[in-house]
Amino acid sequence: MMTIHQPPPTPAVTGSDTRPHAIVIGAGFGGLAAAVRLTARGYRVTVIDKLDRIGGRAYVHEQDGFRFDAGPTIITAPFIFEALWELHGERMDDHVTLKPLEPYYTLRWDDGRTFRCWSDADRMREEIAAFDAGDIAGYEDFLVESEKCFRTGFLRMIDEPFHSFGRMLAQMPHLIARRADRSVHALVSKYVRNENVRQSLSFHPLFIGGNPMRTSGVMSLISFLERKYGVHYAMGGTGALARGIADLAERHGTTYRLDTEVDEIVVRDGAARGVRLKGGETIEADCVVSNAEAGWTYTHLLRNHARKRWTDRKVARMKYSMSLIVWYFGTNRRYEDIGHHTIMMGPRYKGLITDIFDRKVLADDFSLYLYRPTASDPSLAPEGCDAFYVLAPVPNLDGDTDWTTMAEPYRQRIQDYLEGSVMPGLSDAIVTSKLTTPLDFRDRLLSTKGAAFGMEPTIFQLAWFRPHNISEEIADLYLVGAGTHPGAGLPGVVSSAAILDKLVPHAAQRA
Known part of the structure; x- marks a missing residue:
C-alpha cells in the first residue's frame, strides 16, 4: 500500500564528505525525485544530464521573452510531490505554488461541441446531459468502478516494486x-x-503513451484520481516544479553536472560502481540510478556488459508508445476564449489511434492537445501576449515518415487548422516558434524509436513485465522514470523514485 517512509536523518555535509556516493543519470522528474530520496537516505548524490539544464522531458525553452514547458503539463495527486519536501522536514508550499484548475480541460470536436471536465459532480452531470441524459447513471456507475481501479492500480501498486514474479502473483x-x-x-x-x-472518459491513456483501445481498464483510475485530487498548474510552469525539486535535493547534498553525457555505466564484480563520461572521465559511486530511458540504459549504457533478460533484441521487440509533434509558439495578442488545457478531437477516434499505434502511418487528420498556460499565468509571456504549445500524437519511428521533410508541412497544417477553428488571425499573431519532432525524442532525449513515453503500457508491459526498478542484470543499479514501473505521467515517474526507499539500502548500512 502507498505510504510515506521517514528514513533516519541525513548526516551533515562537510568539507570531507564521507557519505556513500550515488550517481543519478538524468535530471528529469524521476532523477530529481530520486536525488531527494537518496539524500534523505544518507547518500551524497551527483546528478548528471546531457542537457544544459534540469528537467529532461520537462525542460524549459526560453525564446524571445516567452517560456515554454517542453513536456508534461498535467499535474495531479499533489501529495506525491509534497512527500518529497516532507522527507526533509520542509513544506512544498513554501517553494512551489500549485493552482487548481477548473475546468480541468475542455474537449472540442470539429462540429464545435464541447465537453468540459470538472471536479464538481453536478457540473459533470450537466456536461453529460448535454450529449445524452441517459448516460448520467452510467457515468455514476463508471466512477464507482474507477475508484475500485484506483484502489488496486494506485494505492496497492504505484509505489510497490515488482522485481519478483511472486509480487505480481x-x-x-x-x-x-x-x-x-x-x-x-x-x-x-x-x-x-x-x-x-x-x-471524454477514455482518452486519458494517451497522456501516458497508451492506446485507449488496449491499455488496461485499471488505468481508468485516472478519472477518479482527477476527481478526488484535482488537476493543478505549477505557477511559473511545470519547469518551476522541477526546479523546486532540484533545489530541494541541492540543499541536502546533491550536486549537478549538466551538459555532461554519460557514455556507459562502470561495472566491476557484477555491480555498478560508477559511470564513464563521453570525455573519458570516470566517476566512482557505490550505486547508480538511471533516469535515462530503460531501453537506452540497457542497450547503450550497458552495451559492454552481457545481459540475460534485457538484450538488444528484447528491447527492440517491446511495444513502444506513440511519438509526438510539439509546436511551441508565442502570439502578440491574447486568445481569451481558449482555456488552460484544450483537447481537440479529430473526425476519427478509433481509426486515428489505429493509424498511429498499429499501422504507424501519418494520417491526413489529427487530434490535438492545445496548452495555454498564460490563461492562468501571464508571467510566461510578454505583456499582452500568449504562450502556447500544441501537440499531435504521431507514429513512432517504426513508421516510415521522413520527418526531415514532413515536419514543417505537418506543422503548417496544424497552424491552418487552429486558425480556422479557435484562433482567428493566428498567422499574423505568431512572433516566435519552435518545433519538436520524433527525431528530437530519439536524438536529444535518447528515446528508443523516438517514443515520447517509452514502452507502451499494455497489459503485458505493466508491473513485473516492465524493466524493473532494481536491475536483474547487475547489482547496485536502479531504474526510475517512465520506462520502469509504474510508468509514464508525473505521478508515475515520481512514484518510481519512491520505490527506491524499498530497494536501496540506507547509507548507514554501507558504512
Whole structure:
C-alpha cells in the first residue's frame, strides 16, 4: 500500500564528505525525485544530464521573452510531490505554488461541441446531459468502478516494486477482480453509450503513451484520481516544479553536472560502481540510478556488459508508445476564449489511434492537445501576449515518415487548422516558434524509436513485465522514470523514485 517512509536523518555535509556516493543519470522528474530520496537516505548524490539544464522531458525553452514547458503539463495527486519536501522536514508550499484548475480541460470536436471536465459532480452531470441524459447513471456507475481501479492500480501498486514474479502473483486476484484484461475504452463503453461521452472518459491513456483501445481498464483510475485530487498548474510552469525539486535535493547534498553525457555505466564484480563520461572521465559511486530511458540504459549504457533478460533484441521487440509533434509558439495578442488545457478531437477516434499505434502511418487528420498556460499565468509571456504549445500524437519511428521533410508541412497544417477553428488571425499573431519532432525524442532525449513515453503500457508491459526498478542484470543499479514501473505521467515517474526507499539500502548500512 502507498505510504510515506521517514528514513533516519541525513548526516551533515562537510568539507570531507564521507557519505556513500550515488550517481543519478538524468535530471528529469524521476532523477530529481530520486536525488531527494537518496539524500534523505544518507547518500551524497551527483546528478548528471546531457542537457544544459534540469528537467529532461520537462525542460524549459526560453525564446524571445516567452517560456515554454517542453513536456508534461498535467499535474495531479499533489501529495506525491509534497512527500518529497516532507522527507526533509520542509513544506512544498513554501517553494512551489500549485493552482487548481477548473475546468480541468475542455474537449472540442470539429462540429464545435464541447465537453468540459470538472471536479464538481453536478457540473459533470450537466456536461453529460448535454450529449445524452441517459448516460448520467452510467457515468455514476463508471466512477464507482474507477475508484475500485484506483484502489488496486494506485494505492496497492504505484509505489510497490515488482522485481519478483511472486509480487505480481500477489496482485493477480485484485487485477482479475477489476477485469484488467479489458481496455479502458471497453470499460467506459460498458457504462455509457454516447460516443462523445465515451471519448471524454477514455482518452486519458494517451497522456501516458497508451492506446485507449488496449491499455488496461485499471488505468481508468485516472478519472477518479482527477476527481478526488484535482488537476493543478505549477505557477511559473511545470519547469518551476522541477526546479523546486532540484533545489530541494541541492540543499541536502546533491550536486549537478549538466551538459555532461554519460557514455556507459562502470561495472566491476557484477555491480555498478560508477559511470564513464563521453570525455573519458570516470566517476566512482557505490550505486547508480538511471533516469535515462530503460531501453537506452540497457542497450547503450550497458552495451559492454552481457545481459540475460534485457538484450538488444528484447528491447527492440517491446511495444513502444506513440511519438509526438510539439509546436511551441508565442502570439502578440491574447486568445481569451481558449482555456488552460484544450483537447481537440479529430473526425476519427478509433481509426486515428489505429493509424498511429498499429499501422504507424501519418494520417491526413489529427487530434490535438492545445496548452495555454498564460490563461492562468501571464508571467510566461510578454505583456499582452500568449504562450502556447500544441501537440499531435504521431507514429513512432517504426513508421516510415521522413520527418526531415514532413515536419514543417505537418506543422503548417496544424497552424491552418487552429486558425480556422479557435484562433482567428493566428498567422499574423505568431512572433516566435519552435518545433519538436520524433527525431528530437530519439536524438536529444535518447528515446528508443523516438517514443515520447517509452514502452507502451499494455497489459503485458505493466508491473513485473516492465524493466524493473532494481536491475536483474547487475547489482547496485536502479531504474526510475517512465520506462520502469509504474510508468509514464508525473505521478508515475515520481512514484518510481519512491520505490527506491524499498530497494536501496540506507547509507548507514554501507558504512
